[in-house]
Amino acid sequence: MPKVAIVGYGQTKFSKEDLKIESILLKATKNLFDSTSNLTQKDIDAVLVSTNNNSKYLSAILSEMIGIQPKISHSIESLCNSGTNSIVSAYSYIKSGLAEVVLISGAERYDSPGQILEWDNLRGEYKHPVFWASIFSKSYKKKYDVTDEDLAFVPVKNHKHSKNNPYAFSQKNISIEDVLNSKKLTDDLRLLDCSRPCTGGSSVLLASEKYCKQFTDCPIWITGIGQKTTFASFTKNQTFHNMESTKQAAKSAFNMAKRCQNDIDVMEIHDAFSVCEPMALDSIGFSNQGEGIKMIKESYSSESSKINPRGGLIGSGHPLGATGISQTIEITQQLQSKANKRQVDKANIGLIHNMAAAATSSTVLVLEN
Amino acid sequence: MPKVAIVGYGQTKFSKEDLKIESILLKATKNLFDSTSNLTQKDIDAVLVSTNNNSKYLSAILSEMIGIQPKISHSIESLCNSGTNSIVSAYSYIKSGLAEVVLISGAERYDSPGQILEWDNLRGEYKHPVFWASIFSKSYKKKYDVTDEDLAFVPVKNHKHSKNNPYAFSQKNISIEDVLNSKKLTDDLRLLDCSRPCTGGSSVLLASEKYCKQFTDCPIWITGIGQKTTFASFTKNQTFHNMESTKQAAKSAFNMAKRCQNDIDVMEIHDAFSVCEPMALDSIGFSNQGEGIKMIKESYSSESSKINPRGGLIGSGHPLGATGISQTIEITQQLQSKANKRQVDKANIGLIHNMAAAATSSTVLVLEN
Numbered sequence: 001m002p003k004v005a006i007v008g009y010g011q012t013k014f015s016k017e018d019l020k021i022e023s024i025l026l027k028a029t030k031n032l033f034d035s036t037s038n039l040t041q042k043d044i045d046a047v048l049v050s051t052n053n054n055s056k057y058l059s060a061i062l063s064e065m066i067g068i069q070p071k072i073s074h075s076i077e078s079l080c081n082s083g084t085n086s087i088v089s090a091y092s093y094i095k096s097g098l099a100e101v102v103l104i105s106g107a108e109r110y111d112s113p114g115q116i117l118e119w120d121n122l123r124g125e126y127k128h129p130v131f132w133a134s135i136f137s138k139s140y141k142k143k144y145d146v147t148d149e150d151l152a153f154v155p156v157k158n159h160k161h162s163k164n165n166p167y168a169f170s171q172k173n174i175s176i177e178d179v180l181n182s183k184k185l186t187d188d189l190r191l192l193d194c195s196r197p198c199t200g201g202s203s204v205l206l207a208s209e210k211y212c213k214q215f216t217d218c219p220i221w222i223t224g225i226g227q228k229t230t231f232a233s234f235t236k237n238q239t240f241h242n243m244e245s246t247k248q249a250a251k252s253a254f255n256m257a258k259r260c261q262n263d264i265d266v267m268e269i270h271d272a273f274s275v276c277e278p279m280a281l282d283s284i285g286f287s288n289q290g291e292g293i294k295m296i297k298e299s300y301s302s303e304s305s306k307i308n309p310r311g312g313l314i315g316s317g318h319p320l321g322a323t324g325i326s327q328t329i330e331i332t333q334q335l336q337s338k339a340n341k342r343q344v345d346k347a348n349i350g351l352i353h354n355m356a357a358a359a360t361s362s363t364v365l366v367l368e369n
Numbered sequence: 370m371p372k373v374a375i376v377g378y379g380q381t382k383f384s385k386e387d388l389k390i391e392s393i394l395l396k397a398t399k400n401l402f403d404s405t406s407n408l409t410q411k412d413i414d415a416v417l418v419s420t421n422n423n424s425k426y427l428s429a430i431l432s433e434m435i436g437i438q439p440k441i442s443h444s445i446e447s448l449c450n451s452g453t454n455s456i457v458s459a460y461s462y463i464k465s466g467l468a469e470v471v472l473i474s475g476a477e478r479y480d481s482p483g484q485i486l487e488w489d490n491l492r493g494e495y496k497h498p499v500f501w502a503s504i505f506s507k508s509y510k511k512k513y514d515v516t517d518e519d520l521a522f523v524p525v526k527n528h529k530h531s532k533n534n535p536y537a538f539s540q541k542n543i544s545i546e547d548v549l550n551s552k553k554l555t556d557d558l559r560l561l562d563c564s565r566p567c568t569g570g571s572s573v574l575l576a577s578e579k580y581c582k583q584f585t586d587c588p589i590w591i592t593g594i595g596q597k598t599t600f601a602s603f604t605k606n607q608t609f610h611n612m613e614s615t616k617q618a619a620k621s622a623f624n625m626a627k628r629c630q631n632d633i634d635v636m637e638i639h640d641a642f643s644v645c646e647p648m649a650l651d652s653i654g655f656s657n658q659g660e661g662i663k664m665i666k667e668s669y670s671s672e673s674s675k676i677n678p679r680g681g682l683i684g685s686g687h688p689l690g691a692t693g694i695s696q697t698i699e700i701t702q703q704l705q706s707k708a709n710k711r712q713v714d715k716a717n718i719g720l721i722h723n724m725a726a727a728a729t730s731s732t733v734l735v736l737e738n
Contacts, residue, residue, distance in 0.1 A: 060601035074447035095465035
C-alpha cells in the first residue's frame with residue numbers, strides 16, 4: 001500500500017472576526033494553494049471539511065469556490081478532534097487507493113455550536129467544558145500534590161510560545177500572577193487556564209508516495225495513527241486524573257510507527273485547559289503519572305520548546321474544527337525545518353495529540369521526515 | 370488489500386414520529402445487533418454516523434449507548450448522499466487496514482435542516498429542492514417529449530413497490546390520476562411527484578474478508594465505487610435534463626467493478642422527485658438519453674421490479690442521512706435472496722445511485738454476492 005505524506009498547508013490568523021464559515025475555509029485553502037508549488041485544482045481527488053458549524057454541504061461549497069471537482073467530498077465532525085479525524089480519513093482514502101491527493105480544510109467561528117456539550121447537558125450533567133476541566137484540575141492537583149501555581153506555568157509557557165506564531169490569537173506574554181489573578185471561573189479554574197474559542201481555519205494537503213514529490217521536496221510521512229473513543233459522557237471516565245482514551249490512542253500510534261516516547265523530538269499536546277497538558281503527557285507515557293508538570297518545566301528551562309512550540313490551544317486559540325489540522329501543520333513545519341523562530345533542534349519525529357469532550361475521545365499521530 | 374463486504378443491517382420504520390436523533394440511531398443499530406449473529410460490541414473498530422442533524426458527537430453518543438468503545442468515531446455529512454459517503458469512508462478504513470469491522474448508522478428527523486439549501490438561498494438562487502426539481506422536470510419533458518403522465522408513472526410504481534417494504538413510509542397504492550390531481554407545487558411538479566422528508570434510521574455493518582464469515586454466510590461484496598461532485602449550486606449545471614455527476618460516478622464504479630450496465634440485476638435509483646428516476650437511468654447509461662421512462666415502463670410491464678423494488682425515496686420516504694444506507698440494505702437483501710415479496714429473480718449484481726443537491730454530487734456503488 002502507498003505511504004501517505006503531508007505535502008502542503010495553509011492557515012488563517014486565529015481571531016474573533018465575524019467571518020462566514022465559507023470565507024474561513026476559502027482563505028485557509030487559498031493560502032495552501034498560494035504556498036504549494038505545482039498544485040492545480042485537477043490534482044485533487046477528495047475534499048474533506050472539518051467543522052462543528054451547522055452549515056451543510058460545505059465540502060461541495062468550498063470545492064465550487066476554489067474550482068475543484070472532487071470525487072470524494074463530505075464534512076466530518078467529532079467535536080474538538082474533528083481535524084485529526086479528517087486527516088485519518090484522508091489517509092485511509094489514499095491508502096485504500098480511492099484517492100491520490102486529498103485536501104482537508106478545517107474551520108470554525110468563535111461562536112461554534114460545538115462548545116456546548118448538549119449530550120451531557122440534556123442528561124443533567126455539565127453543559128460547558130469549563131466544568132469537566134475544573135473537575136480534572138481538582139482531581140489532578142489532589143492526586144499528585146500539584147498546585148495552582150504549577151498549572152499556571154502551562155499558559156505562561158504557551159502564551160510565550162505563541163508570540164512566535166504569526167497565526168496565533170494571543171500575541172502577548174502573561175505571568176504566573178496574571179493567571180492566578182485572572183477571573184476565577186470555579187474553585188479550580190481561572191480564565192487564563194482556558195483556551196479561547198476563536199475564528200480560524202487551516203488546510204492541509206495529503207498525497208500518496210507516487211504524487212508527493214510533485215508538490216514538495218520534503219514530504220512529511222504519517223507513520224503512526226492511534227484513535228480511541230471510550231465514552232461520550234465525561235462522568236463515565238473512571239478517573240479524572242488521567243486520560244484513558246489518550247493512553248490507548250498513543251499505544252496504537254507508537255505500535256504502528258514502531259516508535260516509542262523517547263523517539264519524539266517535538267509534540268503538539270491538546271491543552272484545552274492548563275491541566276490537560278501535564279495529564280496528556282502522563283497518559284501518552286512521556287512522563288510518569290503526576291510528573292507531567294515536572295517534564296514541562298524541565299523541558300522549558302533547558303530552552304527547548306518541544307512541547308507546543310506554536311503556543312498550544314491556550315496560546316494559539318481553539319477554533320474546534322481547525323485545531324487538529326493546525327497542530328499537524330506545526331509538526332509538519334518543524335520536521336521540514338521551516339518553523340522559523342519556533343524551530344526545535346533536530347526535529348525528525350513528531351507527535352500530535354488531539355482530543356474531544358473531556359478526553360472521552362483521542363487521536364494520536366506520529367509524523368516523520 | 371482485503372475485500373470488503375456488507376455483513377449486517379438494521380432499520381427503523383420511516384415515519385413522521387417526533388423522535389430524538391439519538392433514539393433513531395439507537396433503534397436502527399439495536400435492530401442490526403438483534404439480526405446479526407455472533408456480533409458483539411468488542412468486534413467493532415469504527416462507528417460512523419451519517420446525518421444532517423445539528424447535534425454534535427453523535428458517533429460517540431451512539432457508541433456509549435450501545436456499549437462500543439471504537440477506535441475511529443465521527444459523523445459524516447454531505448446532504449442527501451451522506452449515507453453512501455459514509456459507506457465509502459468505512460470501505461476505505463477497512464481497505465487501508467485501520468479497521469476490520471465498521472458500524473455505520475444513518476438517521477434523520479422529519480424536520481432535518483438538510484432540506485433547505487442555504488448556499489443557494491444565500492446567493493439568491495433557490496431555497497428548496499422543489500425548485501430545482503421543477504426546472505429539471507420542465508427541461509426533461511421539453512427536451513425528450515415526455516409528458517406529466519409519463520413522469521407520474523414513477524410514483525405510481527414506487528408506491529406500489531413500497532407496499533412490500535415493511536419499513537416504508539407509504540403503504541398505499543396511488544393512481545396516475547392521483548398524481549396529476551395532487552396539489553400543484555409549480556407548473557411542472559405536483560405533491561405526489563416528491564419524496565417526503567421523514568424520521569428514520571438505518572445501520573449497516575461492513576467487515577474485511579478475514580472477519581466477514583463470523584457474521585454471515587452470505588457476505589455481499591462492494592466491488593465498484595464511483596463518486597463525483599461537480600458543483601454546490603445547481604444552476605452551475607450545464608444542462609438540466611441529465612446528471613453529469615451521476616454519469617461520471619457510474620463510469621468510475623463500472624470501471625472499478627469491471628462490470629457494465631447489462632450486468633446489473635437490481636438497482637436503487639435516487640428518485641427524490643419523479644423526474645430523477647428516468648434522468649438517472651439515462652445518465653448511468655441504462656437507457657439512451659430521454660428513454661428512461663420507456664425503460665421504467667418496460668421493466669414494470671414485464672413483472673420485474675428491478676428498479677427501486679423497496680419503493681425508492683418516493684415510496685419509502687427520504688430521511689436524508691439514512692437514505693443511502695437503506696438503499697444499500699435493499700440491494701444487500703436482494704443479493705442475499707432475502708428480500709421477501711420484493712425479491713427480484715436471479716439477483717447477483719446490484720447498483721446503488723445516491724445523490725445530493727440537484728445531482729451536483731453523486732455516489733454509485735456496485736455490489737455482488
